[in-house]
Amino acid sequence: MAHTDARATLIDGKAFAAGLVERIAEASARLEQTHGVRPGLAVVIVGEDPASQIYVRNKGETTARAGMRSDTHRLADTTTQADLLALIASLNADPGIHGILVQLPLPAHIDAAAVLAAIDPDKDVDGFHVVNAGRLAVGLPGLVPCTPLGSIMLLRQTLGDLSGLNAVIVGRSNIVGKPMAQLLLAENCTVTVAHSRSRDLPALCRSADILVAAVGRPEMIRGDWIKPGATVIDVGINRVPSADPVKAAEGRTRIVGDVALAEAAAVAGAITPVPGGVGPMTIACLLANTYSAACRAAGVESEPFDA
Numbered sequence: 001m002a003h004t005d006a007r008a009t010l011i012d013g014k015a016f017a018a019g020l021v022e023r024i025a026e027a028s029a030r031l032e033q034t035h036g037v038r039p040g041l042a043v044v045i046v047g048e049d050p051a052s053q054i055y056v057r058n059k060g061e062t063t064a065r066a067g068m069r070s071d072t073h074r075l076a077d078t079t080t081q082a083d084l085l086a087l088i089a090s091l092n093a094d095p096g097i098h099g100i101l102v103q104l105p106l107p108a109h110i111d112a113a114a115v116l117a118a119i120d121p122d123k124d125v126d127g128f129h130v131v132n133a134g135r136l137a138v139g140l141p142g143l144v145p146c147t148p149l150g151s152i153m154l155l156r157q158t159l160g161d162l163s164g165l166n167a168v169i170v171g172r173s174n175i176v177g178k179p180m181a182q183l184l185l186a187e188n189c190t191v192t193v194a195h196s197r198s199r200d201l202p203a204l205c206r207s208a209d210i211l212v213a214a215v216g217r218p219e220m221i222r223g224d225w226i227k228p229g230a231t232v233i234d235v236g237i238n239r240v241p242s243a244d245p246v247k248a249a250e251g252r253t254r255i256v257g258d259v260a261l262a263e264a265a266a267v268a269g270a271i272t273p274v275p276g277g278v279g280p281m282t283i284a285c286l287l288a289n290t291y292s293a294a295c296r297a298a299g300v301e302s303e304p305f306d307a
Contacts, residue, residue: 003145008232008268010277011154017280020153020305022142024287025066032067039294040069041099041125042285046084046110047077059101059283064188066287069096070188081110085118092120095100098297099125099290122296128175136182142260147214148180149231150281152187152234153305155210158231158270163188168204170194170258176235180212213258223263231272232279234259235278269287 033040041063051083056072063070084102091100102125107114115123117249121131127145135142155162167189171177177193184191194204196215202211204224205211211232218238226232236258241248257274265271272278288305295302 008265009158009270010265011158011231011233011270011272013150013154013272013277016154016157017150017284020284020289021062021066022282022283023305024284024291027305028067028291028294030303031090031298035298035300037098037288037294037298038067038069038096038302039290040071040094040097041101041290042071042073042097042255043101043103044073044075044086044087044091045103046075047107048080049105052105055160056103056139059286063287063290069288070296071097076263077107079107079110081114084110084115086230088107088118089113092118092123095297097122097123098294099286099288100170114179121283123293125286125293126180127289133174133179136179139186143293144183144285144286145175145179146282146289147176147235147278148183149285149288151180151185151235151278152211153279153285154272154278155231156187159210162210165189165209166192166207167210167212168192168194168208169212169214171202171212171216171235173214176212176214180214180237194237215258217258218256219258219260221259224262226267227263228267228297229269230267232259233260233278234272234274237274237279 009022028039043056043059045052049254055106060070060072075115100119102115109223116128121129124132126145127143132142136144169177169180172193181191181193194201202225206227208227208230214235218240232256238256239253242252242254255275292302
């Protein structure tokens, strides 16, 4: 990507996600009209975690806006693991529910891995089930984790063909880093997965045409780590004290990514801001997965949503 401007193009994930939700709503309406299937998403939240409550409310509102069935199951933090597993079993058996999402984190007395493993892989719209991870690894159709899926859509929209580009991912989590690597390999990129033990991380980052930051450390990736003209996808969402000392003293905070945005924007060709970049894509891709799962359940080919 040629870099002529002194400042990177900001990749507007919010606008792309809004358009994606509209397209999903239209496709869902067609599915209901032609096959009598209305995509249904069930979200399960256990306890009163404030951030989780906001996420769940946003998911419910966006699901309803897309014309889908939206069920939210709010459970007390005293709920037993057995009761939670019984709810998942009933949702697995419900033909009107095509996607099941259990909001993390769960209370300490519940084994999150056991809960995620209990979800029917064909309804696992988070894409975290080991069966879906395996499908992605070997290139079979399956449900892909929402954040990497949204990131790849933004990359395709920004760059078009990704073939032959050097991609570096900083972070190796099962939720972002590893599935992102699989998706970029499928796009014929040359992929490096870097992490906290990588030697000379700045030099690795400087080799990237596509740099994906998913490490969970605020503004860790500096401007001089970025190759001029590179495309930067910042997956980080970190809450830090306000830049205004008075507000910081009052305990006010702001959201930043894993990349030092101002520094990076002076070097990169294009970059996702935080907030407003990858974040909105995650909920939109959750709905795309729910729609795909509904199509699969009905034996219908799903419509593609790529740019």
